[in-house]
Amino acid sequence: MIREHIEELIFIGSFLVIKRGNNMIKVDNLSYSFPQKDLFNNISFTLEDGEHCAFIGTNGSGKSTLIDIIMDPEKYMFDGKLEIDPNCRIGYVSQFSQLDKTKETTVFQYIGEEFIKLQNDITSICAEMETSTDIDSLLEKYQQALDAFDAINGDDFENNINKNLNLANLIKCKDLMISELSGGEFKLIQVIKEMLNSPDLMIMDEPDVFLDFENLNSLKNLINSHKGTMLIITHSRYLLNHCFNKILHLENMELQEFDGSYIDYNFSLLQTKIELQELAIADNEELKRNEKLIKKLRVIATENSESAKGKSLNARVKIQERLEKRRIKAPFVNIKQPNISLFTNNELEETIVLKVNDYSVAFDDMVLENVNFEIKSTDKVALIGSNGTGKTTLLREIFENNHDSIEINEQVEVAYLSQLQGKTLNESNTILEEFLDSGFKNYEEIRAYISNYGFEEEAINQKIGSLSGGEKNMLQLAKVSASKANLLLLDEPTSHLDTYSQMALEKAIENYNGAILMISHDFYTIVNCMDFVLIIEDKTVRKMSIRKFRKMIYASHFDRDYLEIEQKKKLVETKIELALKNTDFTLAKALSQELNELVKLL
Structure with missing residues (x-):
């Protein structure tokens, strides 16, 4: 009511x-x-x-x-x-x-569950009305069911299901059982x-x-x-x-509200950062001048007991306190990026570290046949393909290394990050217990290490199971890094990570001196730091250059000039960061105007 x-x-x-x-x-x-x-x-x-x-x-x-x-x-x-x-x-x-692999219902029935239930309720009430003497209560139930059906646009629900399945390119799945879908398809459903x-x-x-x-x-x-x-x-x-x-x-702990697009919001944050850093430098200079004056007045006040000298000192201290309070607080622009570092103690000369020869696997409806590829000691490789094509199975079998078709160089040490976080993290452990189990020696060593990955000291005794998905992936990355392995197998490492952590990971991958085989659907991470891709198509794997991959994605999903504009935007943003580092605010402001013109094009 x-x-x-x-x-x-x-x-x-x-x-x-x-x-x-x-x-x-x-x-x-x-x-x-x-x-x-x-x-x-x-x-x-x-x-x-x-x-x-x-x-x-x-x-x-x-x-x-x-x-x-x-x-x-x-x-x-x-x-x-x-x-x-x-x-x-x-x-x-x-x-x-x-x-739910056991769910015995079609995609259409699953999507239309509420509509079909209300339809059946209305039909049932109508049938009951034909024989019942209590018409008034049945009319009320009928009207309630009809109102609920109208509220969800029930009269047109079949057309709307078809329209949305077409929009999501899933009309082919309409009559499939839910259990036949990939995880990605089910999410869209x-x-x-x-x-x-x-x-x-x-x-x-x-x-x-x-x-x-x-x-x-x-x-x-x-x-x-x-x-x-x-x-x-x-x-x-x-x-x-x-x-x-x-x-x-x-x-x-603070929240900012912005009416507009994310691209405009990022530009607004960058402008704010330029202004705040300029103000902060002016404030810092004033604080330094004031601090010198306070020290001088303290010396004079110590040597001279005149009350006027003491008053001058107190007044100057109050000015300093006001300046400290006025210090710029910028929770949305000065965000600490985690310091992800991937390194190895066993850097290899250029050699083949992983070879896959005529690998085949089959289970359910998923099949891989005659897969062949090799990875050298410093190659950064993305393994890509549609949901449900066997990428995770292949990566896991490489990690387990018990398949005749998989050959790993005997000098190679392997570390593995799983998209199923419970496979590599004990969620009943605290962070402290997890890293003690991984070979760290004491509390202080662990506290110092995990602080690089965005964990404050109070989090060290937190249960891993209570962490967010992104925090769990950061812990996995911390464990992978601590292994100092020279071949990293990463299954969706950017999943759940915030954008700052994604960019920190990209930087770490670029600087890593070992080999990486990474499953990813993140277009930005792939084009920013991978050497080439292995794409699963037609039950096998083929090699593709980053240039060709980028062209393929942009041809399907972006306007023709989008890539060029975005690359220019990234270049200007890098120049602005460098100008800010050199405290050249005149250049930073000029570049921000150039950036604004590019943002308008996007």
């Missing part, structure tokens, strides 16, 4: 207001803490009808927790206000949804199912994780076609650059 009044629900330590209004969601001065750390401090934002909002921030900053609070506010004790339109129906897609139930607010938590590029492009199309309000946690640079008209950025 529609409520026409404000209903207030007060909990211990939290305050939730449910009301009608123009805003879909309004958060006002919300604060929330875990026992290990504070997550939010008086954050505020609104989400209005029709906005497509990207929710970004570094790993572990609390994005998923804030989503959980919105989804079920009564479960959490928070300070501040959360206002949600009482008629707001929320659709939700989790980052951890798993394909979940998105379509939630969208077609016509929610007022669609919430998705990293829906892009593990999607191949074709499926990622399909997800982009689904997002851009959706008419309702969306709140999506994502670190995908592809989605961020091509979707969204609003940004929420959560960082260092």
Whole structure:
């Protein structure tokens, strides 16, 4: 029943207001803490009808927790206000949804489950009305079912399912059983199912994780076609650059709201960084001058007991305190990038470290036949292909090294990062226990080491199972690095990582002196730091240059000039960073104008 009044629900330590209004969601001065750390401090934002909002921030900053609070506010004790339109129906897609291989239903039946149920209910009520004497109660039930069917646009649901399956390039899967889908296809089917139930607010938590590029492009199309309000946690640079008209950025317990595209937001942050660094240098110079004066006044005050001298000193100390308070705080521009370092103690001269000869494997419907390739001691190689083509199986068999077709150089030490994080991390361990088990000697050594990967000291006794997906991948990278191996097998290492960590990983890969075989669907990481790709097509693997791979992707998914513009943009951004490093603010400002012109073209 529609409520026409404000209903207030007060909990211990939290305050939730449910009301009608123009805003879909309004958060006002919300604060929330875990026992290990504070997550939010008086954050505020609104989400209005029709906005497509990207929710970004570094790993572990609390994005998923804030989503959980919105989804079920009564479960959490928070300070501040959360206002949600009482008629707001929320659709939700989790980052951890798993394909149920035993589910005996077709894709069409799975997507249309709610529609088919309501259809059957309406048919059943109509049949009951033919024989029942209690027509009034049945009419009420009939009207309720009809209203629910209309609310999700039930009359046209078959056409809408077909339309969205076509949009996602999955119409071929319509009559397949759910159990026959790849993980990436199932993720898109979940998105379509939630969208077609016509929610007022669609919430998705990293829906892009593990999607191949074709499926990622399909997800982009689904997002851009959706008419309702969306709140999506994502670190995908592809989605961020091509979707969204609003940004929420959560960082260092604070939240910033930006109306506009991600590309515009990044440009705004860069301009702010130039301004803040210029102000910070001026403040630092003033602080230094003031500090010298205070020291001089202290000496004079010590030697001279006149009260006027003491007053001068106190006044100057107060000025210094005001300057300290005025120091620029920039939680959204001065974000500490993790210091990922990949290195080996056993660097090899150029030689073949991995050879695969006539490798074949078959299980379920997935087959690889006559796979042949080799990797040299410093090659950085991306293994790519559609979801479900056997990439992970091949990488795991190389790691296990018990197949006759796989030959690893005897001088090679191998380290492995799994997309199934529980395979390489004991989630019941604390971070401290995990690294003690990995050969580290004591608390201090571990604390110093993991700080490079973005973990503060208070996190060292945190259970691994309680970490975010991105934090778990950072721990895997820390363990891989600590192994000092000279062949790294990385299965989706950028999944769940925030954009700052992705770029730090790219830098580490470029500087690594060993060999890497990496499964990835991240176009940016592949073109930024790989030497070539091995692409799985038609049940086998073929080698492709980065230039050809880039051309193939851009021909299918980007405008002709996009690559050239993006490369120029990256070059200008690098020049700006160098100018800031040299405190040449005149050059930085001139370059930012040049960057602005490129941003407009994108």
